[in-house]
Amino acid sequence: MKKFFAVMLSLMLTVLTFASCQSTGKTNSTTNSDPGTNNTGKKYKVAIVQLADNGAFTEMRESFIQEMRTLGYDEAQMTFDIKNAQGDQSALNTISQGLKNGDYDLIVPIVTPATMSVVNQGLKTPVVFISVTNPVGSGIMTSMEKPDKNATGTSNVVPVDQIFGLAKELTPNVKNIGILYCSGEDNAVKTAAKAKDYLSQNGYTYEEVTVTNSSEVQSAATSLAAKCDALYIPIDSTVQAAMEQVVEAATAKKIPVYGSDPVMVQKGALASVSVSNTQLGEKAADMADKILKGTPVSEVPAVALTDYQYVINSKTASTLGIKTPTGDNYQFIGA
Helix, strand or coil, X not given: CHXXXXXXHXXXXXXXXXXXXXXXXXXXXXXXXCCCCCCCCCCEEEEEEECCCCHHHHHHHHHHHHHHHHCCCCCCCEEEEEEECCCCHHXXXXXXXXXXXXXXXXXXXXXXXXXXXXXXXXXXXXXXXXXXXXXXXXXXXXXXCCCCCCEEEEECCCCHHHHHHHHHHHCCCCCEEEEXXXXXXXXXXXXXXXXXXXXXXXXXXEEEEEECCHHHHHHHHHHHHCCCCEEECCCCHHHHCCHHHXXXXXXXXXXXXXXCCHHHHHCCCCEEEEECHHHHHHHHHHHHHXXXXXXCHHHCCCEECCCEEEEEEHHHHHHHCCCCCCCCCEEEECC
């Protein structure tokens, strides 16, 4: 009899131990599904599409990738296929068309030309764009609040009023502005139009010259610099690729260049006012994370960032004999 009870007691202890292990396993599983980690085991393939490569695009792309890693998508779970059209619009269209056969979980185009090209394909794969100047005006969506073409992302509204406000502060005698941009980039065309409206309404005059590729930039910049008090470059990957030539032409005439991105200032422009390229990439990654976890694209509103950076090139200012302002709201490079 004692032997029988000993056997029964042993069986009961075994069952209780098994149940305890099962319970503990469930608790650990719940704890590990933290919103900041990705433990689904699924492998994700992401295409990053860009018209060209420059410092601004690199900063956006790398900040997006780093933020995805921070969110828990490590190298084993998420790979990135970077597609660069090398400044060729026809190559960009070919890349976009090929995305239909790429078996991607997410497509991330950088700035307006790439985003328009991708969205125009009518892809079923979710699209999260980085730094589109005017998503609604470019036909990428009809509403920032309710994306309707399977695409959402971040927008970099260009504050032309603040750019020319800074220009007035730094170079108060400037009256005739030369605007140089690529006629084939929708973002550049729209930003140039905003600039022209502002200048016309605020007592300035302007000259404009357009280019179709980077090889035309030097002669266009030289032409404008000969008849203007300053040059302004909108958001424009084509002109930005030849920014050193723009600065060279302007410096030869001792006039400043105002840009729309800190990378332009790094290349020698006097100043720019813009949002952070890093923040544009990071915010897009946060949006991508929501979509990959099941939120429909239509329920992830596009976001326009408005935390502007005032960046001034100290070396350029010194070369042109321009006194720089003081204050915590200015960032100085090239000292």
